[in-house]
Amino acid sequence: MSARDVVLNSIRRSLGVSGGEAPRRTATDERIARHPRGLVPQRGSEPAKKRLKQFTDMVAEAHGTVQELVSPEEVPGAVSAYLRSKNLPMSVRRGSDPRLNEIPWQNEGTLEVTVGPSDGKQLASVSHAFGAVAETGTIVLVSGPENPTTLNFLPEHHLVVVAAKDIAGNYESVWDALRKKGAQWPRTVNWITGPSRSADIEQVHLHGAHGPRSLHVLIVGKA
């Protein structure tokens, strides 16, 4: 008997089932197919107007920083200003997400922008978020050829662009949007709430444990 059968048979013995009972199959198949929502807190269901402020407040609470921009054209200037404020070299790495490709990076002449995954040598990266969740100030990033995951973790400073209209009240809305989007479920979905931190030494909170020590969110456009 394979290990698989040993484990599954033992589970079935304990549950007193054979595994072939139709009502049980129906119950599990339907739950997966219909994926009903659980309890969504009121806080996750605020109207769009309140949502932006809620998101901004929650990011700040998680020790991230936020900047609101009117249009994508303002992104290169904001990135430069951020790098200058941190005394960083004028260089960032980004993915080839179409929304990042359309940004007029050349307008910011002193800013060097390279495209590709991170190998750990870059100090700052720019990603485009799939969406965000106001409930806890969480940004949602989805991996793919145009959005390498390493950009989210290896550089010390992570700048994330998110469209104001993609800021949802709750996580469930982002799941729905992602289900709608594509045939294949993405390899990696990252929920990021603030910069990397650790409290493993005497429970003192410190930023920049292994991931970025700072997280800067650029919200673009109107909700």
Next chain:
Amino acid sequence: MTVQVTSPNFKRNATAALKDAQLQRALAKVEAGFIGRRQQVTSRLPEFEALRDAARDVKDHTLAHLDLYLEAYERRVTELGGKVHWAATAEDARKIVLDICKRRRARTVTKGKSMVAEEIGLNDHLEANKIAPVETDLGEYIIQIRHEAPSHIIAPAIHLNKDQIEADFRRVHEGLPASRNLEEPVALLAEARAVLREKFLAADVGITGANFLIAETGTSVIVTNEGNGDLTQTLPKVHIVLASIEKVVPTLEDVTTMLRVLARSATGQEMSVYTTFSTGPRRPGDLDGPEEYHVVILDNGRSSILGGAFREMLRCVRCGACMNHCPVYGAVGGHAYGWVYPGPMGAVLTPALIGIENAAHLPNASTFCGRCEEVCPVRIPLPKLMRHWREREFERHLSPATVRWGLGFWAAFARRTWLYRPTTRLAIKLLSVLGTGRGRFRWLPLAGGWTRHRDFPVPQGDTFQGLWKREMKGRARLAAEAQAEGTE
């Protein structure tokens, strides 16, 4: 590190822990750190109690259909190019991991935090086979270089103070200037970050645990604050996930419910910094991510627990709230429990996994104050389950003779009311006369086991039943008087 069991020595371990000044200094910080933050964050979410009910219900539903959800999960993982391996025992799991590492000729393996890896003693097994495991969670890294076991399931190095960690870093991190300043925690963190960054980039295989598995999408989920788990699973060519059978939940919505209670209960955060959903290996065109994605699903006795009185324990999400709020854990720390899982959840789970004969003291290491059950995000009735173990321990004659004799004597005495009532009344009278003007006894004959460590309060003149009888008489009189007044 090891799965060496010292649970049978709980009493000796606990006594040593109480005398360890260094440990006591570290433990004093648990309360301020975890309890206050959880309180803050849960009190601002009005739905928190209802979310706990919902989380409990998700787990109960899943456990009742566990075979089917595991099959559905496996199907999805396979469809997306991953591989599921089933392990009935710890030994099976170790072999599966080692075989993968050997096939890829791995020399170093980075590891995200995994309690299942601790449970199966993976690091020792890899080392014995000339593969170097590197723990990357800061706390796990610290205890690895000290050759210790974790003392807390989410804060493994909570028993240490920063000067101990500084000494370890100076000992282990060779080639760095001896004059460097490591006084502040931030300097220790920066040094660990730099040392571990090299390890991340060099590792052949990355091993993580899983907080959840999602049947709907074939996804494994890890929750971290440091980002070490993400580097562990993104950079090497092979990602191995270690998970136990009860980690599966049906859907993305269900895992969302669980995540709404997990971080709040664990660290008192609204959400942990990194919640990562991984589904299969690198896709065509991807510029990073692992080439191979393996999931090892471990049973190791859990399927038997499912059929018995301890099924509710399988709802556990390993948040650590029970130990953060436990006065016994707070006094002796995690190592005293003698195996991988400490605190109230460990007192229930450990005997189930390694046998009550090896862990009979643990269910007794509780005052039954009930705080663990009050804070458990999935409402596991931990005191009730510990009581079950105490009953089994008694039934199986594992308790010491003095305890059995004492309990037998007490049962015989308490069941005979004609003897019990006058005797206790007399004893109480005697004690209250002896204790007049004192309020407490520092010493009592035959009660040295109690008074050696704490005072015994002087009884207030009568037994509870006596007081109750008088109280009832008083109430009846008052009621009669009130009625009389009313009719006048």
